Amino acid sequence: MPFDLGVTARLTADCRDPGGTLTNADTAVVTITLPDGTTATPAVTNPPEQTGRYYADYVTAVPGRHTVRWTFTGPVHASTDVLDVRPEQAPAILSLRDAKQHLNLTSTHEDDEVTFWNNATATAVEYFTGPVVIRTVVEDHAVGAVQALALRRPPVLEVTAVEPLLDGGTSYDPGQLNVDAAVGIVSRKDGGLLRGPLRTTYRAGRLTVAENISGAARIILQHLWATQRPTRGGALPGARDDFSVTEPIPGLGYAIPNRAVQLLNPDDQGPGLA
Structure with missing residues (x-):
């Protein structure tokens, strides 16, 4: 099951000899690969309290999927697992x-x-x-010059940025834009065109x-x-x-x-x- 962001996740693995018997290893290392590609190596107690049954505690700091890789020597053994960390904002409608x-x-x-x-x-x-759950959405629109943009994840609570995807493009002040919250249509208050391609950032969901x-x-x-x-x-x-x-x-x-x-x-x- 996924862990909440900021909690201590207990990672476990068994070390077995070639015959399948639980045994203590000469070395035991656990490497966690975070969603951004960086790694962490929490401490592993060796020898463990129970023969062949290892654990390490890791304080979750980044939401998303982590890869957990255990490697042992003496005997040589390894295992791979995943660790999912929920975002700070609960993605649930019901408490x-x-x-x-x-x-x-x-x-x-x-x-x-x-x-x-x-x-x-x-x-x-x-x-x-x-x-329904309030979240920030970032999406790209590969458009030329258009009268309006149709955001893909309405209802929209607030548009916070409309920025160019290409150097030299035009940014648009959210305060100068009309937003139809229910259907996610964005247009300029002065009636002018929106010239893309554009990256939009907005808050979606329901209060x-x-x-x-x-x-x-x-x-x-x-x-x-x-x-x-x-x-x-x-x-x-x-x-x-x-x-x-x-x-x-x-x-x-x-x-x-x-x-x-x-x-x-x-x-x-x-x-x-x-």
């Missing part, structure tokens, strides 16, 4: 508390997995609605999450949680969470129950309900 309450969970034992599926739920919702969106998120979360646990708790009493409540949706298959789609329909901005 962890709300998600657990909806799933009828009271302990903390499954918080990491609830967080994972809660974040996946947000992605499914935004397939239909566009951004207030409507109840049909948060309600749909709860339904999708419940469905994803239940389909991963056909013999365990988590579903609401009397709820049907099998595939019969869904029909395949282009790009999402059976991930979204029909009742969630119906709730999201008034906010459709994505390709799923074209």
Whole structure:
């Protein structure tokens, strides 16, 4: 499961001899390759507390996917793993508390997995609605001279920069631009042309999450949680969470129950309900 940015991630690996038996190594090194290509080598205690079972603690500092490579000598052994670090801003529509309450969970034992599926739920919702979770978007527009730009991830809260991609191009002051927030259309207040190619930076998402969106998120979360646990708790009493409540949706298959789609329909901005 992904780790939150800034927490200490415990990395583990087993060292085995050629016969597959756990054994202590003469040397043990773990190398972490960060998303930007730099590396870190946290300390590894050797010999370990348990024969052949090594660990290292690493304080996460950069969001994104990390590669973790363990190498041992005496005996020669190696293993490779990945470490995912969430961005500082949670990519979820529901709080962890709300998600657990909806799933009828009271302990903390499954918080990491609830967080994972809660974040996946947000992605499914935004397939239909566009951004709900507030984030900064940077996108390039390979245009010539145009009357308006169509930003790709509305709703738009604020355009913060419109800059040229080529040397000698023109920048545009966001204060001199009209922005249709709902559909993401940007134009000049003076009626002039926008001359590209341009790089736009803007904040997208919703300051207030409507109840049909948060309600749909709860339904999708419940469905994803239940389909991963056909013999365990988590579903609401009397709820049907099998595939019969869904029909395949282009790009999402059976991930979204029909009742969630119906709730999201008034906010459709994505390709799923074209």
